[in-house]
Amino acid sequence: MPSCKSVYEPQEDSTLLERYVRQYSRGEVLDVGTGSGIQAIAASQNPNVASVLAVDVQRGAIDYCRENIKNPKIKFLQSDLFSNVKGKFDTVISNPPYLPQELKLKDLTIEGGKKGYEVIEGFLNDVNSFLKPDGIILMVFSSLTRKNKVDEFIRNNMLDFEEIGKVHIFFEDIFVYLLRKNNFLKKLEGNGINNVKYLARGHRGLLFTGLYKNRKIVVKTKNPQSRAIGRIENEAKWLEKLNKRKIGPKLIKAENDYFVYNYIDGDFIADYIKKSNKTQIKKIFKKIFNQMFALDKLKIDKEEMHHPLKHVIISKQKPYLIDFERTHYAKSPKNVTQFCQFLMSGHLAKILKDKKIFVDKSRVIGLAKVYKNNQNIANLNKIINAI
Ligand SMILES: C[S@@+](CC[C@H](N)C(=O)[O-])C[C@H]1O[C@@H](n2cnc3c(N)ncnc32)[C@H](O)[C@@H]1O
Incomplete structure (x- = not known):
């Protein structure tokens, strides 16, 4: 039985997970948060397992395992989640700490952070980069962690x-999950898009960041909860068209259910204004107005420019319009006038006042x-000069 304080003495969660680890483990295995090494040992005993890398954030746990477990199939390594891990695995195992932190000093063996689920979140956010396309994850957690969050x-x-x-014990239920990459993720990876990570969710779209040909990109796909049809294809077409006018982030690739564009590393408009000086802000407003004017001239209405908080990103003094979900042709487009509305809105009043x-x-x-009544450059310039 472990004696070191930094080693988690196997409990019901450990023995429940161990049963499935014994049964399902195969190939190259990674055990994250190995503690006493119980899961690593169980995995190594399955003849389908070639090797096990067992990691733990606590030096004490790794020292304990190295001293007490002499098994040629298992290697131990100190690592905060995946920070020191290299390669891809067929099986990833984890029994992460899941209780909310009670004292100032976190008990790493059982506490996952202030909310309890932070280590699980970090694990799930990064695990795909360490999992082979058909790999499996075996994870145990308890109802004391918010299941809807997990x-x-x-x-x-x-x-x-x-x-x-x-299993149900005292006040909690303990669950073991078997997880796999979904078909969409496998498709993205098959098309050379790696390191895919969740970015944001809108009514109609889901956004992920990823790496494609060594550059950071955004993948946009349909939010499965949305009933809208054909929006993704439509938006990709708008982006392609507007790129020719130097509007929007560069479209890299479009398929029927997703498209990929360059990641813009910058600030949303309100944050940009807060960070910048009066001259910089005025220059950016002018550049946005010019893009709005270009759209008006093309008889294209982007929509939502009266509230573009999440629709304009500023990077290296250049504004990028994003999100063309509602873009359409219109007889009298309202891009310039909607942006005027935004600049006069209550939301911006205080931020602009602070910048004089x-x-x-x-x-x-x-x-x-x-x-x-007359959408021409002279009338546009009068607006720009008035702000
Ligand atoms: C609940 S114990 C599980 C131990 C063992 N796998 C078992 O099933 O009994 C959680 C383990 O995760 C480790 N741990 C906590 N945070 C970690 C992190 N960020 N990275 C790696 N290991 C972590 C703890 O040190 C502890 O050994």
Whole structure:
């Protein structure tokens, strides 16, 4: 029995997981948070297992295992989750700590962080990069961790799961999940997109970051909860069209159910304004107005420019419009006038005031009306000069 304080003495969660580890492990195995080494030993005893790499964040646990477990199939390594791990595995095992932290000093053997699920979240966010395409994950966790959160992390990371074991002890249920990469993730990886990580979720779209030909990209696909049809294809077409006018991030690749564009490393518009000085802000407004004008001239309405908080990213003093989900042709597009509305909105008032930028509402409204009736460059410049 382990004696060192940093070694987790196997409990019901350990023995439940051990049963499935014995049964399902195969090929090259990674055990994350090995503790006493119980799962690593169980895996090594399956004849289908070639080798086991067992890691733990605590030096004490690794020293304990190295001293007490002499098994040629198993190697031990100190690592904070995957930080020191290299390669891809057929089986990844984990019994992560899952209780919310009680004292200032975290008990690494059982506490996962302030909410309890932080280590599980970190594990699920990174595990795909260490899992072969048809690899499996065996993970145990308890109802003392918020199960809906765990299920959310699993969904966001494009994993499919099956509950293969469950026991009830005292106040908690303990679950064992068998997880695999979902078909969409396998398809992305098959098309050379790696390191896929969840970025954000909108009403209609799901966004992931990834690496494609050594550059950071964004993958946009349909949110399975959305009933809208053909939006992804449509948005990719708009992006391709607008790229020719130097609008939007560069489209890299489009398939029927997803498209890929260059990742823009920058700030959303409100954050940019907060960080920048008056001259920089005015320059950016001018550049955005010019893009709005280009769209108006093309008779294209981007929509939502009166509230573009998540629709404009500024990188290296250049604004990039993103999100063309609702873009359409229109007889009288409202891009410029909607952006005027945004600059006069309550949301921006305080931020602009802090930067000593004052928008004379009645003047801008008047100029916007003139522009609306005659969308030309002279009328646009009058608006720009008024701000
Ligand atoms: C609940 S114990 C499980 C131990 C053993 N695998 C078992 O099934 O009995 C959790 C283990 O995860 C380790 N751990 C906690 N945070 C970690 C992290 N960020 N990276 C790697 N291991 C971690 C702890 O040191 C502890 O050994």
